[in-house]
Amino acid sequence: MSFSLSFRGVRQSPQGESGRVRNPYSQTGVMDSSPRANARDRNDIVAGGVTLLADPAGALYWPEHGLLAVADLHLEKGSSYAARGVLLPPYDTAATLARLARLVGHYAPRCVVALGDSFHDGGGPARLADADRESLTAMQRGRDWIWITGNHDPEPAIGIGGSFVETLTLGALTFRHLPTGAEGDICGHLHPVARVSHRGRAVSRRCFAVDTTRMVMPAFGSFTGGLNVRDAAFADLFGTLAFTAHMLGEDRLYAFTAKRCLPD
């Protein structure tokens, strides 16, 4: 099941009105029996703002433009560590691409945007295994593929298709790697993770960190760790704790105000 995030770009957003976080329970009753694929199709458009569909797999879909965005794939992180003597399993790239392929198959987007740090290091594209390169190429067929450059992969690379840009502005939104705090920013880099406790147990998950005008997407890569949303980096970005963490569940998102989330 999916949960649509209301996300307002400044130009369309009436001043002073905050984005409405929908009560996820309004969907649960009927969703229990429906297959997950159908659940993903449900998306409620919130009038007056840009409405994006946040997928519990950690991706963002913008129906209006047929655009699918993912952040921080960190492909070839395993082999990057291996080169330094830490022989992590060499399956992370295949695992990440397989998850991405499922999303691409599901949404059939016209355009895929990777929000930077798509490869763990500059040598990553060259280390891609043939099978992984093929599955990447297959996904790119018939659609635009945009690699936004990140701090791990600042230079355009050869052999991985797509086009390279530093930022992509579409309507009210700007997709970029490093958060700038500007309104309309959709960015990555920080790998937000939220932690909440309930009945004496704490649960920690990747999340979308969102306020009315900006969003930090969760890292999508299989080997990517996270940074607690209560870290100073998020307070610096959002100015206050007035943002919401949409934690990734098995088949839906769970929204908590940043204040409700535990620091490390």
Add this chain to the structure above:
Amino acid sequence: MSVDTAADLAADRLLPDVFTRWFAGRGWQPRTHQLDLLAKAKAGRSTLLIAPTGGGKTLAGFLPTLVELWERAHLTPLAGRGRPSEARAGEGASRSEEGGDAPSSGSISLRSISPPSPRKRGEGRGLHTLYISPLKALAVDIARNLEIPVKEMGLPVRLETRTGDTPASKRQRQRRDPPDILLTTPEQLALLLATADAPYLFGSLRRVVLDELHSLVTSKRGDLLSLGLARLFTLAPQLTTVGLSATVAEPDDLRRFLVPQPLEGEARADLVVAQAGAQPHVSMLDTESHLPWAGHSARHALGEIYDLIKTHKTTLIFVNTRSQAEFIFQELWRINDDNLAIALHHGSLDVAQRRRVEDAMSAGKLRAVVCTSSLDLGVDWGDVDLVINVGAPKGSSRLLQRIGRSNHRLDEPSEAVLVPANRFEVLECRAALDAVAENAQDTPPARTGALDVLAQHILGRACGEPFFADELYAEVRAAAPYAALTRPDFDSAVDFVATGGYALKAYERFAKIRLGKDGRWRITHPRIAQRYRLNVGTIVEADMIKVRLVRSRASGAVIPRGGRLLGQVEEYFIETLAPGDTFVFAGEILKYETLVEDEVYVSRATSSDPKVPAYEGGKFPLSTYLAARVRNILAHPDAWRALPTQVREWLEIQQWRSMLPAAGDLLVETFPRGEKYYLVCYPFEGRLAHQTLGMLLTRRLERARQRPLGFVANEYALAVWGLGDLGQRIARGDISLAELFSEDMLGDDLEEWLAESALMKRTFRSCAIIAGLIERRFPGEEKSRRQLTISTDLVYDVLRKHQPDHILLRAARADAASGLLDIKRLGDALSRIKGRIVHKVLDHVSPLAVPVMLEIGRETVYGEAADTLLAEAADELIKEAMS
């Protein structure tokens, strides 16, 4: 002086005059087992000595070495070209550097094959005896004690310790010019073996003395030690071993450990059993107060404990967990009107703090120490005249070991008092008292060597010198825990060390070790050896966070940095706290302020009702042996006479209201309470196995659409609850208890659960660290931003999906069988109760169920369905927002 003529004669034959005179001068007589060990040494036999504490065990272990070193110096050496070196009185223990005795022929031939070294070697006679202890403090203490006879007899013996604290310059020198006797730990041995000097250093070795062997062999440290020992036998074929051990259930396991195992059959070291000491005086505190139903605080007995401290010289108070230690220490000081010197000792306290307590104890300045298993082993304190064990003893051998900490004089009985903290613990204490009276042991059975430890050893061997796989395989199989290691398993361990052991061969160019044209495996870069040295060892601590005391923060104010360091707590404990929560640590009630990098800042709390830490360091499960005895007591009302009246009445009411199961049966009770329905069962298999059972049962009930809500486990019982009337459904036959508890839950259900189990991920993490897949965290590195570090949880997920038979997953599964998940024990229990489940439908809670029911809300409610929790938490939020 001559009392025992036979012993005298034996002593004359085995002991040089100077030794006999020394014994006599101290008013001592060599003990029979000491002479037996000398005779075994003369005959070139490896030997296991089982002796109680206070039996002169350590001296027995070293006596053959001291005698041989004396003889080597004073009798004409066989090789004929050595000069006896004079022990110079003025120099005491230090031996003349120009000794120059010929080493044994065996070591000559070995030296000749060791690589030539630019350093001038052979200036000493080489290492004669290696002593290995599980604790570095013990190694240091033994060295100090051994100096006394060496000095007093003027023996030509140089003895030195080597631990993590030994300065680098000294360690360097030890490798070049080893002492006669080196006292060290298993990790240091592994490090020494991983150097090119190993053949030179150990070629002359005659004897290895393994102290507290019973405690070493039960863990992965024992695996590592066994592999080191196998290497030593290759380097020094003339080597014999001496194992020193407390009484164990299966001495043969230890005897196998001490000698190289042949390809077929098995070999065992000889066995010497010392005369047992006086039977200890052990009793159970018969409290005047009301015995609690549940909990582990023993609050009811504190006054009586305090009185016991007052009437004894020095008391050791053992508890099972660090939080218990903290609690009892606090409470004792609250009633300490006489201002007795009572101290606290547990593994999380700052090392300097622990040393201060130990020193004060040795100096006789303390009246009591509240401690955990941190003091189960270790240096001898002669002055302890009482041991109090608070809470359940958990195992008969463990209890005997603890009792032995009092009164180290062999001929006087140790004195101990057991203080049960609740009713079930009374039963356990009763069972333990009976076991102690019979001197019944329940030490765990021998281990199968762990694959992650093998991987570490293989890398260490390559760091030392290139190896042939065939030779190393043969050597490894000589180690008792690895005697059954198959060649494919060995090869996959080598493959793991080389390139990660992945089916997808992606890392050939990043290999750590590589097969050369000469058929030997060698490391690909000196950097690999450096890293190996930083990661050696099998003790993987949970990630620890330093606890620093700061002044409380006025709201909004910046917290001042750099307060006093109190010690360390596990990171996962801190993860359960929110700022403002209070807990007891280092004897104080503290408030969690904030986390700054790798330190947690706390302030003194004003609260007097702390949220006691749930960290369970030192928590051992009830031994299978004691559990069986407890079940037996329950099943036999005539045995209840030995129980305190309160407990007897409790059992009698249980019998009347519900029933008590026969010794082999599993009682399952169902009853409603409040708006929920409960199922309580009593397997008596320990908390860990019960937790695993709870996870699996709730999964099954979930699948049977019974919507279980949660469960809680203690050492004796498990309670599961939900909204549906389980009892009725079982009685009606909708749910079959036999199916619910059938062994096949250890199949798919277990697999499914393991996929997401946090405990399993923790187990995997330590395997990954021991095997060298990822490195330990080093001081200073924690500051790197978290999103850049690798989480082993993610590695676990990916590996599980893509290569489920990977060697590290297999290692983790093997650990899960006995470790945090105790799966093997659960399996044994499920097979034991097959066809023997007795169901009792009740209309309300039974007396036997009360203790576990009281744990609800006090103990963490388990359940790994994190999503359900999130949904509930979100739900709560919504309710809050809507009301």
